[in-house]
Each structure stands twice: as structure tokens, then as C-alpha cells.
Amino acid sequence: MGSKPTDAEPSLIASSFQWPVPDDEIREALDAAYRDGSWGQYHGPHSEGLIADLQQQFSVEHIMLCSSGTIGIELALRGCGVEADDEVILAGYDFPGNFRAIEAIGARPVLVDVDPTTWCLDANCLSELRGEKIKAVIVSHLHGGLADMPRIVALARERGWRVVEDACQQPGAVLEGRPVGSWGDVGVLSFGGSKLLTAGRGGAVLTNHAQHHQRMKVYSDRGNQAFPLSELQAAVLRPQLKKLSHRNQLRRERVVEICEATSKLDQWLRPIFWKTDAQPVFYKFAWSFVPAETKPEMREELLAKLAAKKLPFGVGFRGFVSRSERRCRKAGPLPHSAQLSQSTLLLHHPILLAQRNAALQITHWLDDVIQQMVS
Ligand SMILES: Cc1ncc(COP(=O)(O)O)c(C=O)c1O
Known part of the structure; x- marks a missing residue:
């Protein structure tokens, strides 16, 4: 060697x-948020700016900022119209919270195998799969491996399944010229403490479907956004995105x-x-x-x-x-x-x-x- x-x-x-x-721009963002009082606000220019940045970077119309990637997956499933007693396809090797997100809705995971070369859901396993109760498939890009999104999306379209694309581990990845996270009906990002874009906690849900976005908003609205990302978090994420x-x-x-x-x-x-x-x-x-x-x-x-x-x-x-x-x-x-x-x-x-x-x-x-x- x-x-x-x-x-x-x-x-x-x-x-x-x-x-x-260590990053001076983050320190400046924190100082600025302190000076202008935005650190103590529910919503404001940093969240709006982050939404605009994400819209541009991922070429998607609707962005919902949220409190974690884990809740982002659940919101994405709800946005896709998944309900109790539906089935959702999931890889047998994936982030444990994705299994729980399906269960949280009262739906049932349908497990398929992964491609051993990419660690991601194997598109071949979808072609034979049938089931009237199947509503959606969760596809995660894991450990640097990329799922075969063109094939998975095509197969899902034919069968009427929605695709939730988990890009929590791979913000900024590109597949066939298209940003990962923008292939599915709904994409999810994480801003957790160890993640490549970090605010300690946080996430975002991306979609081009107005109806999916609306369903997520309605579900999260409890007189206030129940799974929020703060202004302060948005302020430190913007310099990292650049x-x-x-x-x-x-x-x-x-x-x-x-x-x-x-x-x-x-x-x-x-x-x-x-x-x-x-x-x-x-x-x-x-x-x-x-x-x-x-x-x-x-x-x-x-x-x-x-x-x-x-x-x-x-x-x-x-x-x-x-x-x-x-x-x-x-x-x-x-x-x-x-x-x-x-x-x-x-x-x-x-x-x-x-x-x-x-x-x-x-x-x-x-x-x-x-x-x-x-x-
Ligand atoms: C593939 C995948 N999906 C979702 C999540 C959840 O993200 P969060 O930690 O923001 O809840 C993680 C976190 O590690 C992950 O690796």
C-alpha cells in the first residue's frame, strides 16, 4: 500500500x-441573528431564505422545513396520502426510523432486498411485486450508494405507487444530472447533528406536488407548526448550503x-x-x-x-x-x-x-x- x-x-x-x-460565516450568522433578534422568532427571513435556496438547488417548487429527517419521512408518507392499513415498500436494510414512520401512520412495511453493490433498495425486487394495499415506496440513498431512481420511479409510476426519496445522507448528490431528493414524489433532507448540512436537528421535505405539500401542512398545523425548524437553525444552514x-x-x-x-x-x-x-x-x-x-x-x-x-x-x-x-x-x-x-x-x-x-x-x-x- x-x-x-x-x-x-x-x-x-x-x-x-x-x-x-469551524466556520467564521456560521459565527457571523449566529451573531447577526442575535443582533437582529431573529434568534427568538417563530418564522422570518432566514427560513424564507433557506426555502428559496433549497428550491433553487433542488429544482423543486414546494419546501417544508421541519424538525428532523425522521419526521420528514413520516410527513412525506402522509403527504403522499398513505393511511392506516396501507402498505409501504421499504428495503430490508435501512434507517430504523423509516420503518417506524410507516408504523406511526398505522401502515405496514413490505420488505424487499437491497442491491449488495449499492446498499440501496434493489429495483429488480419491485418488478414482480404486487399488492392492492401498496401505496408508496421509501427509497434511501445510503453510505455513498445511489439507488437506481430512474428505474424505481418508472416502475412505481406504472403501478400507481408514490415514491418517497430519502436523501438525508446525501444532500447535493447528483444522479443522471438530476439532484438526489428531487427524483421522488417527495424528497427528504436531514439537518441532524452529524449530517453534512447541520443545525443540530432539523429537516426539509421537498415536492413538486402542491397537493402533497398541502396535506403535510394541514397535518403539521396545530394552531402552529408542530414540527418546526427555527429561524436560528435556518440562519446557520444557509452558509453551509453555499x-x-x-x-x-x-x-x-x-x-x-x-x-x-x-x-x-x-x-x-x-x-x-x-x-x-x-x-x-x-x-x-x-x-x-x-x-x-x-x-x-x-x-x-x-x-x-x-x-x-x-x-x-x-x-x-x-x-x-x-x-x-x-x-x-x-x-x-x-x-x-x-x-x-x-x-x-x-x-x-x-x-x-x-x-x-x-x-x-x-x-x-x-x-x-x-x-x-x-x-
Ligand atoms: C437514511 C436516513 N434517513 C433518515 C434519517 C433521519 O434523520 P434525522 O436524524 O434528522 O431524524 C437518517 C439519520 O441518520 C438517515 O441516515
């Missing part, structure tokens, strides 16, 4: 990056370098795949740790060794394969969801904005740890 870029201690590398990134594309590009470049540096480990690490003409966004970067596909305890051993070095790796989602048939319908076998829930290894994004040497040093430690384990 080439010569080691530095001999620094792992803990020094791990602490050499910070999240959120920098998003540049930062996404830096992260992409770093991921490409990391992939090159780890390519000799391909027997043990299978990275997420993306098409060369796509522009994914890396909130996390995923590998499948191949030995753990059959022996889950191998991933625990690897993670313990990485954690001992304070390296910024984690696991993926637990997935829904073991959820009982009482809570969901399994539309078919879910082998890839099962496999990825036990083998996914994630690199968290802050290191992707650190200096090149720090990011590449991580791959050397990863190499060392894996070689120790398998030799």
Missing part, C-alpha cells in the same frame, strides 16, 4: 478533524484516494459501488467486511481493534430481516439485507475533510489491523 504518509499516533489523527467544521458542493467534491476526491489505497485489501474489503457519471455524496463511506458476511463475530473483532486505536469507524444499520411477520410483510428472501447488516463497516465523514495524509494514514492502520487478523 505504498509508504506510510506519517507516523503520528492514531488518536492524534482521529482528533485532527472536528465536526462541525459550501456544500465544494465540500462534497473534496469528500469525493478523498474517497477515491482511500479506495485506491485500500484496493489491495479487496479480498477482505468490498467498497460501495457508484457509476462513473454519478456524483454521490459521502456522509459515511461503506465497505462490506467480507469475512463477516459469513462470520459476524469477525466484524466485532475488527471494530474493537479499530476502536482501540480511536479510528473513526462504525457499523451500519441492523436492518429489518429479523422483524416479526406481525410487524411487516417480507415480499421475498432478504439475503443481501441480512449480509450487509452483519458485515457493513462505515468510515464517518469528518476525516474526509481532514488533510490528505490524515485520511490516507487511516487506510494504513486499517490495513495493519486486517493483516494482523487474517494472518
